[in-house]
Amino acid sequence: MRFAILGLAQTGKTSLFRILCGPQTHPEAYGAHIGVAYVPDPRLEELARIYHPKKVTPASLEFLDAPALAGDPDKDATVFGQVRGADAFVHVVRVFGEQPNPGGDGADLETEFALVDLDTVSKRLGKLERDLKKARTPELELEHRIVEKARAPLAAGTPLRAQDWSAEERKLLSGFQLLSAKPLLLVLNAGEEDAPHLEQLPQKHDLGGWAGQPGVALTEICGQIEAELAELEPADAAEFMASYDLRESARGRLLHSAYGLLGLLTFYTVGEAECRAWAVPRGTVAVEAAGTVHSDFGRRFIKAEVLPWDVLVEAGGLAAAREQGRVRLEGKQHEIHDGDVLYIRHGA
Ligand SMILES: Nc1nc2c(ncn2[C@@H]2O[C@H](COP(=O)(O)OP(=O)(O)OP(=O)(O)O)[C@@H](O)[C@H]2O)c(=O)[nH]1
Ligand SMILES: [Mg+2]
Numbered sequence: 001m002r003f004a005i006l007g008l009a010q011t012g013k014t015s016l017f018r019i020l021c022g023p024q025t026h027p028e029a030y031g032a033h034i035g036v037a038y039v040p041d042p043r044l045e046e047l048a049r050i051y052h053p054k055k056v057t058p059a060s061l062e063f064l065d066a067p068a069l070a071g072d073p074d075k076d077a078t079v080f081g082q083v084r085g086a087d088a089f090v091h092v093v094r095v096f097g098e099q100p101n102p103g104g105d106g107a108d109l110e111t112e113f114a115l116v117d118l119d120t121v122s123k124r125l126g127k128l129e130r131d132l133k134k135a136r137t138p139e140l141e142l143e144h145r146i147v148e149k150a151r152a153p154l155a156a157g158t159p160l161r162a163q164d165w166s167a168e169e170r171k172l173l174s175g176f177q178l179l180s181a182k183p184l185l186l187v188l189n190a191g192e193e194d195a196p197h198l199e200q201l202p203q204k205h206d207l208g209g210w211a212g213q214p215g216v217a218l219t220e221i222c223g224q225i226e227a228e229l230a231e232l233e234p235a236d237a238a239e240f241m242a243s244y245d246l247r248e249s250a251r252g253r254l255l256h257s258a259y260g261l262l263g264l265l266t267f268y269t270v271g272e273a274e275c276r277a278w279a280v281p282r283g284t285v286a287v288e289a290a291g292t293v294h295s296d297f298g299r300r301f302i303k304a305e306v307l308p309w310d311v312l313v314e315a316g317g318l319a320a321a322r323e324q325g326r327v328r329l330e331g332k333q334h335e336i337h338d339g340d341v342l343y344i345r346h347g348a
Contacts, residue, residue, distance in 0.1 A: 002062040004083035007092035009068035012189040012223035017065040019230045033065040039255050043309050048275045059279035073115045088183040096191030113180035118154040161215030183215045183261045189223040196245035217257045221250040265338035287332035290344045300347040306330050309339045
């Protein structure tokens with residue numbers, strides 16, 4: 001799952017990227033960088049205490065630090081081209097410095113998204129109408145109906161993620177990689193004077209319209225301080241946080257929001273070699289989960305042994321949990337729950 005970090009120049013995009021991914025990042029084309037953020041997970045730590053594995057691998061999300069936006073759809077076309085394939089966006093807006101206008105900056109990007117999408121959709125409609133004149137197939141008519149349905153809100157400047165879509169409509173629209181259809185995490189980046197009362201920022205800047213919108217999450221950070229924090233040892237970090245009256249590091253909060261926004265859950269695989277957490281969408285079934293772990297496991301799936309992580313911890317291991325009859329044997333279509341541990345049985 002990949003998030004692209006967007007925002008105007010000097011709003012704190014790279015600071016946020018460093019908070020999430022640390023210093024190990026990979027340069028991409030056109031000045032963008034890609035990094036991996038590991039999701040802090042106390043449940044995984046407890047599982048690792050039983051197995052003492054060689055390797056502990058938390059779930060991860062990818063972030064792309066995109067070049068600054070100019071605030072104009074024509075000038076921003078290159079950046080939008082780079083981030084189009086992301087699963088969701090993080091929009092960093094400035095709340096520090098001179099005359100911050102986070103609500104306005106947030107709304108401006110929504111307008112840009114809608115304009116760019118309107119262009120994509122209008123071009124597609126033109127093509128569909130030409131094709132329909134040649135042959136009226138049910139497929140073309142269906143696509144025409146869906147694309148036409150998307151055009152109306154875009155023309156009014158409303159993002160597509162705020163609309164109700166059926167699964168069929170969603171599937172078709174996802175092929176167009178429309179910007180305003182993707183989930184959005186709006187990050188208010190405040191100055192250090194706001195560090196002790198970050199949660200009051202949405203009220204202070206009148207962001208009422210943003211909170212609670214479908215497909216939108218809102219988080220406040222103090223980017224500059226927390227980017228420094230991300231590079232300290234844990235003991236130094238605690239002291240540093242206290243000195244700024246910061247209660248919780250932004251990293252955990254941001255990743256938690258990102259997880260919720262994408263509707264993800266975590267399942268685990270355990271063993272002496274590796275204990276690992278996996279992030280998958282809610283609704284994932286056993287055979288899909290197996291395929292995430294290894295494509296061969298998905299193809300040759302037979303059954304999965306499933307038990308909640310805390311039951312495994314209480315039993316002290318999979319063998320003991322089996323003896324106690326606390327492990328269920330599940331088939332391909334069994335829906336995975338957050339916190340499940342899977343032991344996948346597959347053919348050779
Ligand atoms: N006061 C204050 N300044 C900040 C904060 N975050 C960023 N800045 C300032 O903004 C500058 C740019 O921060 P970056 O994280 O590099 O911002 P960016 O959005 O990546 O910048 P560009 O990539 O150049 O568009 C920093 O050098 C700081 O001076 C903050 O939380 N508070
Ligand atoms: Mg930058």
